[in-house]
Amino acid sequence: MNPLFLAHGSPMLAVEQNEYSKFLQATGAKLKPDAIVIFTAHWETETVTISSKDDEYETIYDFYGFPDELYQVKYPAKGSTKVAALVGQLLSDKGIPVAYDTTRGLDHGSWTMLKHMFPIADVPVVQISVNPYRSAEEQYQIGEALRSLSEQNILLIGSGVTVHNLRAVKWGQKEPESWAVEFDEWLINRMNELDTKSLFQYEQLAPYAKMAVPRAEHLVPLYIALGSGNPAKAPKVIYRSYEFGTLSYLSLQF
Template sequence: MSPLFLAHGSPMLAVEDNDYTAFLRDTGAKLQPAAIVIFTAHWETDVTTISSKDDIYDTIYDFHGFPDELYQMKYNAQGSTQIAELVRQLLETEGIPSGFDTERGLDHGSWTILSKMFPKADIPVVQVSVNPYLPAEEQYRIGKALRELAGRNILLIGSGVTVHNLRALRWGQKEAEPWAVQFDDWLIGKLEQHALEDLFRYESLAPNAKVAVPRAEHFVPFYIALGAGQPDTAPRIIHRSYEMGTLSYLSFQF
């Protein structure tokens, strides 16, 4: 059950039908995980925090100004205290501090893509927070601590975006801005070269890094998913497209 980095882009993904949502549906249809562990860019904490509950999550509408139909959506997935405890134990083994949250619902970094991939909401979900202030090496180490999940048929998803700058969006523009493409091309090239040290130093080495990643919260799930992958497995691009000129839907399997 190879880890995935998936772009969650606009919340409208939950109600739209386009090439990317078709990709999400097709990908989910091919997978039968026992559980899902999802790191979401929309839950930030100082210490890695794991949702621990067995009942149904509330659906969090952490966005404003969208059509009413989006606020009527529910994704009634259940949690799993058993899987949450497994995640905690694996992190603890590697000396990574963590804690539990028993109340928080699923934010749109989780439910928008999961509603397309697994519309029946019949797979237990454990949501995990990110700390965007940790260096890339530490994000990778968090993922690496969870490599064992794949062998247990547990799907780890890093939910974020590689190029995410809301001030740089070009509304209605279908063609990607060259600088956004250049940043993603650099990432892909470094992955193909297995150049981890360069990837960790993206802020100083990648072209257009400051405009592509003005703040790291949407980018760090990429490193977590990358770290969770098996070192002898080549990363694979599973989708690439752009919306509004700069919003990247580049997604990987690790």
């Protein structure tokens, strides 16, 4: 069960039928995980915090100003205290402190994609927070601690966006800005070369890093997913496109 990094893009993804939503549907149809562990860019805490519940999640609408139909969407997935405890133990065993949350619902970093991938919400979901103030290497180590999940048929997903600068979007523009493409190319090339040393220093080494990543919360899930994959195997680009000139939909399998 190979870990994935998936771009969650705009909340409108939940109700749109486009090339990316079709990709998510096709990807989900190929997978039969026993559970999903998803790190979402839209839940930030200092300590790695794990959703721990067995009942149904509330669907959180953590956005505003969108069409009414988006606020009618429900994703009634259930949690799994058993999988939450497993994740917590794996992290604790590597010296990574954890906390548990029994009340928080699924935010749009999770449900907008999962709605397409697993539309009947029959796979238990464990949602996990991110801390954008940890170094890239520390994010990788979080994923590294969870490598064994794939052997237990548990799908780990990092939900974020590589190029995420809402001040730089070009509304209506279909062609991507060259700097956005160049930043993604740098990431892909370093991952293909298994060059984690450079990846850990992306802020200093990657072209247009400050433009592409003004704040790290959306890039963090990439490093976690990367760390959870096979360190001797280059990742596979499974989808790539751009919206509004700069918003990247780069998605990878590890």
